[in-house]
Amino acid sequence: MAATAPIEQLMQHIAAEYDSLSRQLKVIAQYIEKHRASLMLERISDIAAACDVQPSAIVRFAQRFGYSGFSEMQDVFRQAYTDQAGATPDYQQRIRKLISTRDAALSVGDLTREFIGASSTGLDDLGASLDDAQLEAAVNLLLKAENIYVIGVRRSFPIASYIAYALEHTDKRAHLVSGLGGMHREQMRSIRPRDVAIAISFSPYGKETQQCIKVAQDKGAKVLVITDSKLAPLARSADALLTVTEGSAFAFRSLTSTICLCQALFIALAYKLELDIEEIHHPGEHDD
Numbered sequence: 001m002a003a004t005a006p007i008e009q010l011m012q013h014i015a016a017e018y019d020s021l022s023r024q025l026k027v028i029a030q031y032i033e034k035h036r037a038s039l040m041l042e043r044i045s046d047i048a049a050a051c052d053v054q055p056s057a058i059v060r061f062a063q064r065f066g067y068s069g070f071s072e073m074q075d076v077f078r079q080a081y082t083d084q085a086g087a088t089p090d091y092q093q094r095i096r097k098l099i100s101t102r103d104a105a106l107s108v109g110d111l112t113r114e115f116i117g118a119s120s121t122g123l124d125d126l127g128a129s130l131d132d133a134q135l136e137a138a139v140n141l142l143l144k145a146e147n148i149y150v151i152g153v154r155r156s157f158p159i160a161s162y163i164a165y166a167l168e169h170t171d172k173r174a175h176l177v178s179g180l181g182g183m184h185r186e187q188m189r190s191i192r193p194r195d196v197a198i199a200i201s202f203s204p205y206g207k208e209t210q211q212c213i214k215v216a217q218d219k220g221a222k223v224l225v226i227t228d229s230k231l232a233p234l235a236r237s238a239d240a241l242l243t244v245t246e247g248s249a250f251a252f253r254s255l256t257s258t259i260c261l262c263q264a265l266f267i268a269l270a271y272k273l274e275l276d277i278e279e280i281h282h283p284g285e286h287d288d
Contacts, residue, residue: 195219
């Protein structure tokens with residue numbers, strides 16, 4: 001692979017080869033996926049320290065994917081993100097600078113504005129990284145589903161609740177897998193091959209969600225995964241995969257981008273359902 005290859009081509013290559021990588025190289029792959037926006041600025045020693053590996057492992061990783069070394073691979077990220085970085089403020093750096101340069105404690109207003117800024121950056125990143133083909137695949141899965149099961153635990157549970165709530169406004173039969181009484185898998189038992197399971201899962205990836213998706217696959221159902229990485233455990237199980245990386249401020253991750261993505265997904269589904277309804281109600285309109 002040449003150094004001029006698009007960043008998405010490189011990330012897809014990493015995802016395709018992920019299962020065959022050694023433990024050390026998997027750790028590096030996960031780091032690159034999560035820090036791709038800042039990788040062009042990082043030193044090999046810093047990445048090695050963050051991954052708890054030797055710098056030579058970073059070089060081996062780059063060579064594994066066809067580069068002469070880390071610097072050549074880093075050029076792919078630099079080329080892809082230099083223009084975007086110049087146009088979009090790095091709110092994480094602004095927050096850190098704000099904390100380090102102010103003697104007095106931050107006001108509630110300052111904290112709120114910084115968090116809003118981080119959330120805004122996350123939305124910008126979401127818009128720039130949308131995969132139209134996967135979005136179409138996701139909507140088509142939901143369009144054809146007889147039943148839709150929605151799974152999300154801990155910080156993903158509010159997202160799952162919203163999706164289930166939105167789907168209740170369509171003719172689709174939606175089931176929120178709440179796990180009440182520890183009954184996650186039991187609530188999945190009625191899923192069938194013509195159904196779809198929506199799994200929302202972010203690092204460190206809830207094992208309950210993974211167990212539910214295994215049940216869905218064993219029953220022959222389709223799976224739509226919403227997660228933060230193409231290397232996430234559920235990504236390889238997906239019939240449609242949507243990735244979203246949230247903005248973060250003060251070590252607290254926003255839910256803004258994920259909610260926005262799910263609202264857009266629902267609106268796209270409702271739009272297609274409405275078109276189908278119009279065709280049913282007016283069968284003769286297009287006979288000519």
